[in-house]
Amino acid sequence: MPRFDIGDEDFLLDGERLQIVSGALHYFRVHPDQWADRIRSARLMGLDTIETYVAWNHHSPVPGEFRTDGRRDLARFLDLVAAEGMHAIVRPGPYICAEWTGGGLPAWLLADPAVGVRRAEPRFLAAIGDYYRAVAEIVAPRQVTRGGSVLMMQVENEYGAYGDDPVPVRQEYLRTLAGMLRDAGIEVPLFTSDQADDEHLSRGSLPELHTTANFGSRSPERLALLRRHQPTGPLMCMEYWNGWFDSWGLHHHTTAPDATAQDLDALLSAGASVNLYMVHGGTNFGLTSGANDKGVYRPITTSYDYDAPLAEHGAPTAKYRLLKEVVARHRDVPPESPAAVPRTPQLDVTLDRAVPLDDVVGLLGxxxxxxxxxxxxxxxxxxxxxxxxxxxxxxxxxxxxxxxxxxxxxxxxxxxxxxxxxxxxxxxxxxxxxxxxxxxxxxxxxxxxxxxxxxxxxxxxxxxxxxxxxxxxxxxxxxRFDDDGGVLRTAVTDALRAAPPSEVTPPGRPLAGPALARGTFASEAGVDHFLRLDGWTKGVVWVNGFCLGRYWHAGPTRTLYLPGPVVRVENEIVVLELHGATTRTVRCVPGPDLGHTEE
The missing domain is CATH 2.60.120.260 (Galactose-binding domain-like)
Structure with a gap:
């Protein structure tokens, strides 16, 4: 069977040097029927590896459950990575951050204030043990040592930035987690990942685990700092921040493609391995986006485009082309480019039926x-x-x-x-x-x-x-708007269908909230759409029962991404408007509008 080892200077695959050029792609932020397309586009960029987090609370929304359906099908995702001839890196946390709600930790677990958070507390550890075993049932058979694609797994995540426990206590916690993964059948190398900061790197790892760093600029300087904490073995930037996330009410974040490309070239020229965070960001479908609170609470937008090389809908960007040119200086890259993104339909959808939210509360809980x-x-x-x-x-x-x-x-x-x-x-x-x-x-x-x-x-x-x-x-x-299958409750759509149609004349009749509104539209099945809700204030959108996520006039994001696999010839849209709308029309527009930038 193949071997993957951490050598004195390099990663070694079957004894041969491997400089990993990876990209982050979170399966839970992409429609499953689009996984293969996004993975292939990453390979055509010259990448050899796909990295993904595993969001514990996504798989275990309630105690005693570990779901693997739909966007939770990690096995299918890893098999598609292998089918594309690529390697995989898996980062199961248990904490992942990722701008995902709760950082991936289940709210039900932490609802008991006696349960420790990211420390060696018995109830916390017991729950992690169950979680790790469930993840390992999927990952262990797919390790490179068993003929699969998985090269490495991470223990915890940016742990050096959390809490104030003394180093020996922190190391006991990390060592316990590493032991759990080994006991569950994980044979490949284990690693940690921390921000490129002396304090974080000194507090976030173990001597027996490989240390990697996260940064997005000044690569030679950051690699030198990492070398002080990882005296031997390959250097790797586990999160090369080639973009950034957005928060509601702020501007849309971008990074200069030229500067990103130059810094990536310096990183690869130094012989280091890299994981682009993100190669494709995707979308926080449903109510899965997280929040930051560094004195002011800032919720994360529905779009997780991240200004990544592959846009939210999978289209290659100028950054994609520049970074592919950089990778081509260091290895052979495929001559092909991703297929052109199909035209997105333009149309107006009238929501001609509505009910006050108070009228259906009894149907929701x-x-x-x-x-x-x-x-x-x-x-x-x-x-x-x-x-x-x-x-x-x-x-x-x-x-x-x-x-x-x-x-x-x-x-x-x-x-x-x-x-x-x-x-x-x-x-x-x-x-x-x-x-x-x-x-x-x-x-x-x-x-x-x-x-x-x-x-x-x-x-x-x-x-x-x-x-x-x-x-x-x-x-x-x-x-409870969603049923156990994750789609809008039938009782809600039935109530909306039974509501008398409203006379809606251009430019539209205002809608008082909180209310649910419904409309239908015919379109081209299987093709991406972008919904724009100008005149609406704040709420949530479902199409064919699939929750696209939140919209908010606060911006910066002005569109919601509707994945093609959700779209049928005849479609039903439901909008929960919390405040009020000047119109009852939702527009399908040619492309995404992620909002204003600092410029």
């Missing part, structure tokens, strides 16, 4: 009665929306919360009266001078994926007060 408002985690609502309801008096005047995570629409008897917002620091809303039912529609906008706030609960924290008293007697309803 069961109410729970409690004196004080529970968190989302108390209710087992690991993402999405929870509706809180109680009664107020005419003299209550204002509603205040200690903390909302992350955003709440305030209404009295269904009439919108205010907004509570974590990012903006809004913790109070004025109430009309009348008694009635107060509702707070609370949205989890993505669990923190980096830093000390990993594992924090969502929802309403602490008491809810008015000008005169604390509010008690709450009915809380988690809104």
């Amino acid at each position: 069961d109410a729970h009665r409690s004196e004080h408002p529970p968190t989302h985690d108390d209710l087992g609502a690991w993402d999405g929306f929870v509706r809180y309801a109680t009664q107020v008096r005419a003299d209550d005047a204002v509603v205040t919360v200690q903390e909302v995570r992350d955003r709440a629409l305030v209404a009295l008897d269904g009439e919108p009266v205010g907004l509570l917002d974590r990012t903006a620091g809004i913790h109070a809303a004025a109430l009309p001078a009348r008694a009635g039912e107060l509702t707070l529609l609370v949205e989890d906008q993505g669990r923190v994926n980096y830093g000390s706030r990993i594992g924090e609960p969502k929802g309403i924290l602490g008491p809810v007060r008015t000008a005169t008293r604390e509010l008690t007697g709450w009915d809380t309803t988690p809104l």
Whole structure:
């Protein structure tokens, strides 16, 4: 059987030097029917390896479950990598960051405050053991030592940047994880990956594990720093940041293709191996995007285009062509280029049926009665929306919360009266001078994926007060829009289909939210579309039951990517609009609009 080893100076495949030129491609951010296309495009760029994280919470959305259906089919993905003649690197965490909700850690596991977070706590370790065994059942038979494609696996992720445990305690944790992977049948080399920083590299690895570094510029300087921490063996940048992610309300991040290419050339000229992060970013479909909180909570956009060589819809960019030219200076590259991306249809879709969200709450979940408002985690609502309801008096005047995570629409008897917002620091809303039912529609906008706030609960924290008293007697309803198969609940679409059609005349009739709206459109099956929701404010979109993710007028992203495999000849679109829209039209446009840049 083949061997893959870490030599004194180089990676060795069957005894021969291998300079790895890899690209990150997350199977869970790409429609499965597009995996083969994206993998092939990476190979045509000159790459020999595909790297992927494994998102634990994606495979295990509830305790005791490890799903491998659809976008979770890691085995199929790795087999497609092998079929393309490429190697694979697998990074199962358990923590992955990746701008993915919770950094990949299951919210249900951390809902118990006694469970340790990224440390050698027995309940945390026991859960990781189960997770690692499930991952190893897929990966172990596909290791290069057994005739497969997998060269290496990572232990933890950027651990040197987390927490303040002393180094011996940190090493005990890492050593335990490495032992778990070995016990589960992983034979290939194990490695760690940390930012190219002396403190991080000194705290994030073990002498017996190979150390790699993450950076996106000044390659010779960063490689010299890595060599101080990895005195022998091959140097590798495990995340060469050739782009960056976007956050709602900020600008679209880009990197200069020429500068990226020059720095990559310097890295490869030094003999180092590299993993481009990302070669293809993809999309945070559904409600899977994470958030950062470094003093201000910033949720991540639905698009994970990352300004990567392959755009969100798989099209090669100018950066793709420049980086392929760089790789060609160091090895033979295929002469072919990826196939041209098919034309994207342009059309307007009218959403002529709508129902207020309050009318279908009973179809989305069961109410729970409690004196004080529970968190989302108390209710087992690991993402999405929870509706809180109680009664107020005419003299209550204002509603205040200690903390909302992350955003709440305030209404009295269904009439919108205010907004509570974590990012903006809004913790109070004025109430009309009348008694009635107060509702707070609370949205989890993505669990923190980096830093000390990993594992924090969502929802309403602490008491809810008015000008005169604390509010008690709450009915809380988690809104489960998706069924167990991950598609929009049939009861919701049935209710929308039964709604009387609205007369919608150009330029369109406004829509009051929160509401669900539905429309249909005919198009070309199997072809990518880009949806633009100008005039809409904030919400979620489904097409044929598949959740494309969130939209928000805050930008920077202005389009939602609709993968071709989701599109049929006759299609159904459902939009949850939280605030209101000036129109009931959604446009299909020629291409993506990721928003303004700093320039």
